[in-house]
Amino acid sequence: MTAPARTLDVRRSRSGGLPGWFAANSSGNTATVIERGFKVIRNQNWIIIVSGFFEPVFYLLSMGLGLGALVGTVAGPGGAPISYAAFIAPALLATSAMNGAIYDSTWNVFFKLRFAKLYEGMLATSLGPFDVAAGEIFMALFRGFLYALGFMGVITAMGLVTSWWALAMVPVALLIALGFASLGMAITSYFSTFQQMDWINIALLPMFMFSSTLFPITVFPQAVQWFIMALPLWHGVELMRQLSVGHFEASTWVHLGYFLVMSVLGVAFTTRRLRSLFLR
Amino acid sequence: MPVIEARALTKTYGDVHAVDGIDFDVASGESFGLLGPNGAGKSTTMRMIGGTSLRTSGTLLVNGLDPETHGPEVRANLGVVPQTDNLDTELxxxxxxxxxxxxxxxPYSYLRPKADELLxxxxxxxxxxxxxxxxxxxxxxxxxxARALVNEPTVLLLDEPTTGLDPQARHILWDRLFxxxxxxxxxxxxxxxxDEAEQLCDRLIVMDHGKIVAEGSPADLIRRFSTREVLELRFGSERNAExxxxxxHYADSLEPLPDRLLLYTEDGEAALARVRADGHTPMTTLVRRSSLEDVFLRLTGRSLID
Structure with a gap:
């Protein structure tokens, strides 16, 4: 057995490379990070992949049907009465998009960075920090897309959607996921211990409980309402709820705009923190 | 043009000078070693070469490019074997x-046969x-x-390649590297x-506390900083120091270690005979050739693995 033969052509003399910032942070091979993601999904146990899909379904069944039997109908967007299950279903979709994106961009990134050392291996190749981050965010969004599609199927089968506009809930779920994922990855760059990572969960749980997910925020004093309305999940919930019945107001644009701005800022923030996150 | 050119290369973490202003060149085709105890700054230097650790100051060129501003292009020619395996356990x-x-x-057309060849x-x-x-x-x-060779690198970075391997596995690896x-x-x-440095390296730098304390070929370093032979004497941990x-006076110099005394001399057997003739009765004795371990001990007063 001799040393491996040389068969690779002089691909090395790639003239000049990419300009400026990209030359330092990207090889243009982002797609191969995504390729790995799909390969792993193919090899993985399907149970693991679909497990994330069941969480909102269980909530919907227990709260929507169980609690819903006590509550009856509530006022939906625009004031038309809808069933309690139909009231919380869009909120659960928004929450599930948030949870999935946060999990993938924080805990998952943290684990692969510090323990599995997956990114260390990737960054020893031509890949740059940008390629790894963009590829991983794409995979997080793809997973969110699968879950959103599945959940849409469930609520449609349960007769909880009454408008064609509900189809738009799937791309909007992706926008919500992008906003949270991009922000989550930037925040992860500041953390180095599991204890710090726990803070993320401490912030998310109350946001889920109080962002008009399970009941309208009008039950709170005005000051608390303003605080909740400043947080992202409330906008996601309201936007989804309006889409589910096809009722739009001026606030629809505010909710949509909120996530567009959040995504742009999140991507910019993560981009700025890339080298701190991946390079020591 | 050297493959690697480092000038006043420095990396600090807070107050710690992990790498403290080192200069070195590596020529094409050379086997170059960075030797030193844990924490000497070896791995940090390796990461800076690959562009995955950002230097604090100094300059560094790899194949004429700065790995900090052209990381992907630099790494296209590098093969990196990290200290701890980071294989993708999901594949x-x-x-x-x-x-x-x-x-x-x-492309896959290149990678499929290449993977089989590397396996x-x-x-x-x-x-x-x-x-x-x-x-x-x-x-x-x-x-x-094998993974580090998949891109047919011109430069292979090996961070403690055989740490944790049994002797047989080490020899297989050394053979592959050779x-x-x-x-x-x-x-x-x-x-x-x-022994690894002596087996693999044409030339090496000895690092301690982020600085280079010596540079040369293994034989050259032994000649400069040690004697031809070493006589090891054990008198029991109580009596060694006494x-x-x-x-x-039996040797050119003497290094006391907790468990033994090292006498540096051109002729170990002759020195041992004189020690015995004068009535000293060591519990065990060993005459051996000087190694880089001795060089390090002489340079820093400490043993490498402590």
Missing amino acids: RARDNLIMYGRYFGL AFAQLTEKAGEKVDNLSGGMKRRLTI RLKEAGVTLIVTTHFM LVDDLR
């Missing part, structure tokens, strides 16, 4: 090689479809090295094993 052995090659932007090189052909977690430590190490060296690959090896002054 099988052969897929690890192929996927890694994909990260370099290489054979690493003696892992039968393990192609195995999960990474089911491989032994030596196999994982060889797979990591073949690469013969094929013209520039090897950069960090190690705290002296006898330092009595025994000093």
Whole structure:
């Protein structure tokens, strides 16, 4: 057995490379990070992949049907009465998009960075920090897309959607996921211990409980309402709820705009923190 | 043009000077060693070469490019074997090689036969479809090295390549690395094993506390900083220290270690005969050739693995 033969052509003399910032942070091979993601999904146990899909379904069944039997109908967007299950279903979709994106961009990134050392291996190749981050965010969004599609199927089968506009809930779920994922990855760059990572969960749980997910925020004093309305999940919930019945107001644009701005800022923030996150 | 050119290369973490202003060049095809105890700054230097650690100051060129501003382009020619294996445990052995090659932007038509060739090189052909977690430590190490070769690097960075391997696995690895060296690959090896440095390196720098304390070929360093032979004497841990002054004049110099005394001399057997003739009765004795371990001990007053 001799040393491996040389068969690779002089691909090395790639003239000049990419300009400026990209030359330092990207090889243009982002797609191969995504390729790995799909390969792993193919090899993985399907149970693991679909497990994330069941969480909102269980909530919907227990709260929507169980609690819903006590509550009856509530006022939906625009004031038309809808069933309690139909009231919380869009909120659960928004929450599930948030949870999935946060999990993938924080805990998952943290684990692969510090323990599995997956990114260390990737960054020893031509890949740059940008390629790894963009590829991983794409995979997080793809997973969110699968879950959103599945959940849409469930609520449609349960007769909880009454408008064609509900189809738009799937791309909007992706926008919500992008906003949270991009922000989550930037925040992860500041953390180095599991204890710090726990803070993320401490912030998310109350946001889920109080962002008009399970009941309208009008039950709170005005000051608390303003605080909740400043947080992202409330906008996601309201936007989804309006889409589910096809009722739009001026606030629809505010909710949509909120996530567009959040995504742009999140991507910019993560981009700025890339080298701190991946390079020591 | 040197493959690697470092000038006043410095990396600080807070108040800690991990690498403290070092200069070195590595020529093409050379086997270059970074030697030193844990924490000497070897791995940090390696990471800066690969552009995954950002330097605090100084300049560094790899194939004429700065790895900090041209990381992807620099790494296209590098093979990196990290200190601890970071194989992709979610992929099988052969897929690890192929996927890694994909990260370099290489096509499947090139990677499929290359992966098989590298598996054979690493003696892992039968393990192609195995999960990474089911491989032994030596196999994982060889797979990591095979993975680092998938892009046919001109420079191979090996961070403690044989730490944690049994003697047989180490010799297999050294053999593989020697073949690469013969094929013209520039090897950069960090190690705290002296025998490894003597086996693999044409030239090396000895690092301690982030600084270079000596530079040269293994034979050259031994000649400059040690004697031809070493006489090791053990009198028991109680008495070793007491006898330092009595025994000093039998050798060019003497290094006391907690468990033994090292007498540096051109002729170990002759020195031992004189020690015995004068009525000293060591519990055990050993005459051996000087090694890089002795060089390090002489340079820093400390042993390498402490």
